[in-house]
Amino acid sequence: MKDIYELFNGIEVDTNVKEMSSVSDIEKKKIFKELNHRIGKAKKQSKWKRALSVAIVTFGIITPAIVGLSFTAYAEDIPFLGNIFNFFSSDGSYEGYDENAEKLDLVQESNGIKISINDTVFDGKTLYITYMIETDKDLGDSPSVNSTPVYGDSGLTGSENISRIEEGKYISVMETEHYYSNDLDEVDVNWNIESVSTEANNNGTVYDGNWNFQFKVKAVETQYVALNETIEKGGMTFTADNIAITPMSFILSYQHVATYDIINNWDNQFVEVEVKDDLGNSYKSLSVSGYGNPKFSKNWTATYNKLYPNATKLILTPIIELSDNETIGYYKNGEQIKANYRTMESEADYEEIRLEDITVELK
Template identity: 35%
Template sequence: MKDIYELLNDINIDENEFKEMEVSELEKAKVKNTLKRSINKKRKMKSWKKNVAVASILVSLSATTFGLTFPAYAKNIPVIEDIFRFIDNGRTESSIDSNDVKDEEKGLYYNYKKFSNEINITKESNGVKITVNDAVFDGKTVSITYSIESEQDLGENAFIDSPDIEGVGAIGGSGKTTKIDKNNYVGILTLSNLEETKLDIANIKWDIDSIQNTDNQTKIQGDWNFDFSLNAVDSTMQISDSSSEQNGVKLNIEKISVTPMSFIVYYDQIVSENISNKWDGVDVELEIKDDLGNVYSGEGNGGKGTDSYNMSLSKTFEKLDENATKLIVSPHITLRDYNSDNYSSVKVSKDGDEREITLPEKSGKGKEEFVLEDIVIELKK
């Protein structure tokens, strides 16, 4: 039986009658990886089922475009050169001229590849290859990109343990893994030093002993160990000590650190006793723009404090416009109660026994939102 490509070649089509269909970079990346794998196996395909599996990746392009736009589309499929940008917004090429990309499309990690270190260390265990691709340290946060190749499906969002920063006891962070093809993934991890000590070098120790398929809660056990060091990129620090307060919530901007690819805002969240007695939780979200009209996207690095109300935190934002002279910080406050839809109770396990502890009920119901007065920070040049 002919494979799908031979069948397409047998169709007589006037290409002038059709238009190519716009697809996202994520779809392109997925198709490229599938094509690469399927072409290598082309001569081995004997059964109808295998041919259907190869063709199924194109279903999302619609029945109309299936045999029409594919020839022109296939030859232009890009490679994922920059995982930082891919995680941000699906872009796969690191060579795209920044002048051709709108500011709102760039994202937090748009400039990270340029200032990162190529690690390119691969470890294989139990049918799974994990590669640490690139990493960068801005003096506060380590950002690491990685890729996974597996002999079996790991679900839509494979979960792996986070690394450690040697000598740092308090670490915050986040992670994201994206499936780009059957059994192939790319991801990014961030680790933030929550302690006051400043590091010039981050020594990373990443010992992974399992990968979890979060779809079915199964695990693949293995041994993937990585050790590497990162020098902090050049940065400048500016002390701020500016604050805004309203309705029992105060936000104080301590300092700002500016690096070649980002800037970090360090701030304190201070909540009055009246608010903490009434509400279960207080969320502070910083929105930042500059005097040129640029609006900056960012990601929280976590924090620490005496309780969940009074915290010292930081948030990393995308590259600062070098022509900006002011930052305008708008603190958005949300007061919440924990109800049956979220944090009504917690399970505690001890000696194999589980029990539920119901959280104390407070008078605040639903949520209350307000915005503190803007904090304007003059940038030092």
């Protein structure tokens, strides 16, 4: 869950206070009486809400102006929590998305659960939707909406960030990417939700319902830079296809092809690209997705944070990661029995191949 203390970093506070206001013993007793009352109800509150109560009381001891704040002034009364993109942007993931978003304000309620779509942004490749869930039902800490928005005729892949901001209220950003080779200018979106569950993939407690949304959205203005740069090394061929620059991000499209030697000796291939500019700025990869033959070749799309306006060049450094899955046993002949996964702390074989830099002229 989002740490409320990260969110307080977004509040401007005057730290140059020259004079502290005194607080009477009666006022202090009132504050701590209210705090004790709130703690008694804390078992039914989310952790961040309890932290906010304590934070408000702490500030209240400093100045009477803060003491006057209502102790029910939680998430809905803090301005930056009204912006879902900003809520999830503490790491820079959605910086600039809100000012380029189209407001929808669509609401559907079914089986005691209200789902509200707030905003949407489409960059030609990926659709971003912010939404809120409100209910008296117990959906746990991280419920799952068991449906993906549909648009176009190609395959789609989806992911989401979801956070409970208080009891019975959740906010989320849903990302859905299409597999078209070309970007789309406008899409008709259908999002038909048939269930909400306390765990992913319709697991845990499942609440059936009918939440149907339809809307149209245009892609934000995009500038394309053709690359067509190819590098071969260590049995891998990497090709940088193009970069799409939007007002809030840039998207690198690339592909790789592996030789049979790589295929026969490694279980997994993953290709990412480090990016920096001629000003010394490094760009964070916000998402990476790929489709194709998992053994032989893949087309990749990587989205990065907003381009610095004065940058004139980008330096791309492709990194190829080759890895093996876990060994879970051995056959009688001594051959390894492989799992279809690799753990984070795996000691199975791993190799990283860094390719030479590719310089992209932007201006």
